[in-house]
Amino acid sequence: MVEPNNNNDYNSASTFDELLPADMASKAQEIGIKKAHLDFTSTFALAILAGAFIALGSIFFTVSQTTGGVEISWGLSRVIGGLAFSLGLVLILVGGAELFTGNNLIIMAWASRKLSTWRVVRNWGIVYLGNLCGAVATALVVFWGMHYEMAGGGVGQTALNIAQTKVELGFGQAIILGILCNAMVCMAVWLTYSARTVLGRVAAIIFPITGFVAAGFEHCVANMYFIPYAILIKAGAPDAFWQGIGTTAASYDNITWGTFFVNNLIPVTIGNMIGGVFFVALVYWVIYLRNKEANRL
16 A cells, blocks of 8 residues: 655645634735725725625515514524525625725734724725615615515514614613624634635635624624615605504604614724724734734834
8 A cells, every 4th residue: 555645645735725813814914905005996886885785685684584474483583584694794705895894804904014094094984984875775775676565564564673673772782782793793704714715705604694693783884774774664665564564654763864873873883893803803913913023023
């Protein structure tokens, strides 16, 4: 029997092996530098796409939570919803787009002094605005398509209930749920840096994203779709819709542009930034890149 050549076998296999965390950190840093130096038009266009992609995942989630009177356990329903919502991040990380929450990882390059503070803030500002435009535009198009009338108005009622729950969160509660959410989102992005194949990236995305959605954590870009869509339904759905679901727009008085921004978007964005920057990006920078950069000084 011929003995295998261990060195050759190792070298051959290493071509296909996923990256280990230290290499993932270097990759995250390099990607962050490229993102921060992307021109305005490309960054903004990719951010609009990301907002729309997250909105598509949110639509899928809304449909998954509309049971049509069929009994299903709450926990199982949430897990199914999380799997459905994963569509958004799959489209972003495989198709290519710029997501504000995932771009919190850019801070790793800043910590290594490879990016200025202005470059980081510029990227975050452009991407955040683009995400908002993409998500709200998608909400408007879906509203015009009268998607809320599906399942006898059940989809619209689910959308309204989702939004009402979100705007009724306490300010501090919204921050904490935002922290937990983006720790999971950034972990999903981080894990994709280990993968060398599309299948590997998709597998890395599904469990963290399903987990944060099932747990009820708060994502600012998703909420840029969920709440504006509910506001549009509340303001523009015909009487037949309200009669069909057996309630009125007055039952959703808390869903307004004011509560969207003050009760949800602002605290959730703060929480998302804390979770992404401090709980993921800087932790991995300290572990894998701090000493490397110190040795270069």
